Amino acid sequence: MDLPPSLRATRSGKIALLTLDRVAKRNALNDETMLGMERFFTHLPADVACVVIAAEGEHFCSGLDLSEMSGRDTLDGVRHSRMWHRVFEQVEFGPVPVVSALKGAVVGGGLELAAATHLRVAERSTFYALPEGMRGIFVGGGASVRVPRLIGVARMADLMLTGRRYDAEEGAAIGLSHYLVDDGTGVKVALDLAARIAENAAQTNFAIIQALPRIAEANPREGYFMEAMMAAIAQGTDDAKDRMQAFLDGRAEKVTDR
Missing domain, CATH: 1.10.12.10 (Lyase 2-enoyl-coa Hydratase, Chain  A, domain 2)
Known part of the structure; x- marks a missing residue:
């Protein structure tokens, strides 16, 4: 599969593991990474039964790579947002269930990616935030649809208005993750869950x-x-x-x- 350097795909039996590997940018999502993710999900082998999304380094994903925003006009911004919608649609409504292994920053677009997955395993280092209000922008990768389904509109508004940050335990309590695990164990737990899912019809x-x-x-x-x-x-x-x-x-x- 033709993937950019920021993504790494491996496989074990019926389970595919997609790893974000852009550590120097805290795994921020640029266009190359997003389009590579789309190729991954649209070209999954037919015998893959479950996907796990994980990340190299200390952080799952710090969100959109803001360095790519400076040259966009309004129409470009709409098109870019719709591209993110299209990619995350492949995650949420692709051919197989997707489990995410979260740690460190799950911020902005990183939370949008996590929200598109079907099960979320969070290590205790995980923290969540939507700092778009601080940056003068608005969510554009589906957060305004998916995140309120998990935590409600009022909590999401609080995150965006105040820059509030939820830690891993708070996130689990309000519905941002399904499983809370010790640091360093998230990928293993996610793969174990994926193996269980792969046994289903x-x-x-x-x-x-x-x-x-x-x-x-x-x-x-x-x-x-x-x-x-x-x-x-x-x-x-x-x-x-x-x-x-x-x-x-x-x-x-x-x-x-x-």
């Missing part, structure tokens, strides 16, 4: 990342209908029938085994 994983958020946003009448359709599609597959039979025969793993 492909049709169920697809339904969870594609149908579930759309159902949640629909009005109840439409949501119930979409749920019924998705349930019927999933349970009608040969894979689902085999898995249910294994459970009935006592051959399947139980929830209490995990």
Whole structure:
């Protein structure tokens, strides 16, 4: 896969690991990195079942590389924001679930990237901020849509108006991460979760990342209908029938085994 030096991709079985590697810039996202991320997600091998996004150095991502903003006019700014939307759409609504391993700065565009992933594992060094108000700009990578879904509009407004910073424990408490782990263990935990996700039926994983958020946003009448359709599609597959039979025969793993 043709990736820029700021990204590194490796693979172990059904799990692909994409690592941000722009340590000198605290893994700030420039255009080259964003377009490389898009290529990664649009060219995933069909047998990859889950992706983990991690980072080199002390920080996950310090956000947009502000050095690239100086020459843009208003129309260029709109186009640039829409490019970020397109890339993060590939993360959130791509072919497989995505787990992010967070540490250090998860700031601005870094929080936008994290919010587009399906599970977030935060090391205790993690901190979150949206400093756009301090910089005279506004979020442009989808934060105004995705972050309020996690923490609410009022908390996001507080982050942007005051420059407030949440530490890892506060972030976990309000919904910015799903798992809080010791420093240095985030990637391992994320890979372990990815391995568990990869064991699921492909049709169920697809339904969870594609149908579930759309159902949640629909009005109840439409949501119930979409749920019924998705349930019927999933349970009608040969894979689902085999898995249910294994459970009935006592051959399947139980929830209490995990």
